Amino acid sequence: xxxxxxxxxxxxxxxxxxxxxxxxxxxxxxxxxxxxxxxxxxxxxxxxxxxxxxxxxxxxxxxxxxxxxxxxxxxxxxxxxxxxxxxxxxxxxxxxxxxxxxxxxxxxxxxxxxxxxxxxxxxxxxxxxxxxxxxxxxxxxxxxxxxxxxxxxxxxxxxxxxxxxxxxxxxxxxxxxxxxxxxxxxxxxx
Numbered sequence: 001x002x003x004x005x006x007x008x009x010x011x012x013x014x015x016x017x018x019x020x021x022x023x024x025x026x027x028x029x030x031x032x033x034x035x036x037x038x039x040x041x042x043x044x045x046x047x048x049x050x051x052x053x054x055x056x057x058x059x060x061x062x063x064x065x066x067x068x069x070x071x072x073x074x075x076x077x078x079x080x081x082x083x084x085x086x087x088x089x090x091x092x093x094x095x096x097x098x099x100x101x102x103x104x105x106x107x108x109x110x111x112x113x114x115x116x117x118x119x120x121x122x123x124x125x126x127x128x129x130x131x132x133x134x135x136x137x138x139x140x141x142x143x144x145x146x147x148x149x150x151x152x153x154x155x156x157x158x159x160x161x162x163x164x165x166x167x168x169x170x171x172x173x174x175x176x177x178x179x180x181x182x183x184x185x186x187x188x189x190x
């Protein structure tokens with residue numbers, strides 16, 4: 001089973017690259033952002049709570065996110081593997097994910113980390129906000145807060161996978177196909 005942690009700050013291109021990886025390797029995409037937005041759209045209690053946090057650029061609590069991921073793993077027991085996009089974000093989440101995958105006799109194969117400088121991220125997210133209408137992508141202060149939250153709370157997770165020799169960092173600036181080719185080369189060499 002191929003299990004990929006697709007990692008990078010908001011606006012790094014994770015969703016775009018996930019689409020290519022899904023097609024190339026027949027994987028299931030687990031995007032916590034998409035799952036949360038679905039909950040928000042449906043107006044669930046979780047969705048309403050998450051919307052308040054997300055609108056202020058804050059992260060949703062670990063136990064809520066871990067529960068959502070567990071549910072998605074259980075819904076897809078015969079999958080070729082998963083792309084984890086936006087999860088894990090902390091070492092606690094990574095350890096919980098390891099436990100969940102271990103129960104299914106599998107583990108994380110690789111962390112693919114897209115790196116993009118903060119100014120480029122802000123530019124990309126403001127453009128995405130215009131295109132998508134997402135409120136959290138239309139305010140530069142909220143975007144900056146999201147990037148700062150990522151840098152402080154999430155970036156240290158790279159060390160967790162680096163110590164397991166699973167971290168591969170890829171420059172997230174370039175054409176979509178160039179970046180996709182770099183990701184494919186890493187996976188094909190596992």
